[in-house]
Amino acid sequence: SQTIHQWPATLVQPVGSPLSLECTVEGTSNPNLYWYRQAAGRGLQLLFYSVGIGQISSEVPQNLSASRPQDRQFILSSKKLLLSDSGFYLCAWSQTGIEQYFGPGTRLTVT
């Protein structure tokens, strides 16, 4: 069966510091991978998605970037965090692009 991991689970970082969130998927190959951000109790905002190694599509221009160095690894990064980067970050995978399966999320607080 497929599993998706995200780490860290929680993170508190000062403004201006760098960020690296990691997502890995097991039990499937060549998945579509997605990064979302969620405000408290609200819907999901798509940040990036990838249909293959090195292929990244950005949905919202902002202070973040994404990379996919391996087939089942997706990384979300920032060089300098802003207060507005705080939120709940979710990684998801899909084979069809329609049905998506989410990781447990990372709670990021920028102070």
Added chain:
Amino acid sequence: TQLLEQSPQFLSIQEGENLTVYCNSSSVFSSLQWYRQEPGEGPVLLVTVVTGGEVKKLKRLTFQFGDARKDSSLHITAAQPGDTGLYLCAGARGNDYKLSFGAGTTVTVRA
């Protein structure tokens, strides 16, 4: 502007009552999904509907896709405290690899 509008935003009911959550759009979707999310966790896929007019049942949950594939509803019969959570609808358009999410409906079932 949200592509998918969910209503109501909040819903609080007593155990044993019925509830309906709505997801509406002016756009046509090739498929629509419903997810449930508990605090601090990633959303979990409940169902996918793909045919206009389709009705799917999952135990006490009934999902309907509108005839024109622009809207959907989720009906819960005899709600239980375990049904508490954030319910999210999400739609796919054409051959896009992306989903558009509604803002969610927070459901609280009181014992």
